[in-house]
Amino acid sequence: MIVRKHMGRASPILLLLLAFGFFFATYNLLTMIIHNKASNLGSWVVDGVKRSGELNSKFHVALTATDAPYSQWQCRIMYYWYKKVKDMPGSDMGKFTRILHSGIPDKLMEEIPTFVVDPLPEGLDRGYVVLNRPWAFVQWLEKATIEEEYILMAEPDHIFVKPLPNLAHGIKPAGFPFFYIKPAEHEKVIRKFYPKESGPVTDIDPIGNSPVIIKKSLLEEIAPTWVNVSLRMKDDPETDKAFGWVLEMYAYAVASALHGVQHILRKDFMLQPPWDLEVGENIIIHYTYGCDYNLKGELTYGKKGDWRFDKRSYLTGPPPRNLSLPPPGVPESVVRLVKMVNEATANIPGWDTLTSDTDQK
Incomplete structure (x- = not known):
């Protein structure tokens, strides 16, 4: 009976100790997990973009x-x-x-x-x-x-x-x-x-x-x-x-x-006009293709018109400043590309004077 009496009195203290121990163990476990993720180059999300876990x-x-x-x-x-x-x-x-x-x-x-x-x-x-x-x-x-x-x-x-x-x-x-x-x-x-x-x-x-x-x-x-x-x-x-x-x-x-x-x-890493019709949330424009068709599949140069943008048109020298914008019906990605090329060429000093280095050697 004496033993039971003392056990009854000790139970609240024992429960308190157990609860504290459980809290301490849980805290340590979570700390270890977070530290381990950081050391293993984990990641977190900021503004919907997955970011590297490294400093x-x-x-x-x-x-x-x-x-x-x-x-x-x-x-x-x-x-x-x-x-x-x-x-x-x-x-x-x-x-x-x-x-x-x-x-x-x-x-x-x-x-x-x-x-x-x-x-x-x-x-x-x-x-x-x-x-x-x-x-x-x-x-x-x-x-x-x-x-x-x-x-x-x-x-x-x-x-x-x-x-x-x-x-x-x-x-x-x-x-x-x-x-x-x-x-x-x-x-x-x-x-x-x-x-x-x-x-x-x-x-x-x-x-x-x-x-x-x-x-x-x-x-x-x-x-x-x-x-x-x-x-x-x-x-x-x-x-x-x-x-x-x-x-x-x-x-x-x-x-x-x-x-x-x-x-x-990452598909949002890059887009390639006019294959990709819109810029959307993509980060890089890669202008590898010639842009000379509208959304109906019609040529925008030749018999149908005179507009096109193809980097291969400028093998021996840079494109001129202020390229004309595409006609109606051309993908938004192409319009954006031309506007960005125009902004750059308008603000780069000496744009029109870039010639082949072979002239100076």
């Missing part, structure tokens, strides 16, 4: 280029819009580098931050100048001082519509899925460079190297493989024929898969 989430904007006028005027427009959006709210954009793989400085050195690297040995690219891209990144990563922990691989014909957050998730990079990169449909060719023991072909992402936001240390591992795969693909007639102008894109996709890397696929 240093800035990324360096890097694009490869030549000294040809065609490349120069695109770089000038791209750099204008980078500066326009870089410091806006929601941006994780760091410094900017044009990786010039012509081997010698050009006239844009003072206008655009530039790092000069060597091209591939003469004849090795077989006229496919894009093959210099992976080799340029290898050299830049080895020789340059890059403060940011991440890198955005971009291209001259990219225009930033709005500030770009870091879409990568720790060591998992973010890339744009291209509808025309289809590794599974080219399994026979892909297996020459991605053997069965490496995994299923479906592990290869439908991407190119650009746009991709990737951890710098990871790109340092992938880039040499990217070079080797690109050269091997170009040397193989069957592969060269199968992949054509997107060969280097397939090479990056294969190289990253060989390193066990898969990308977060």
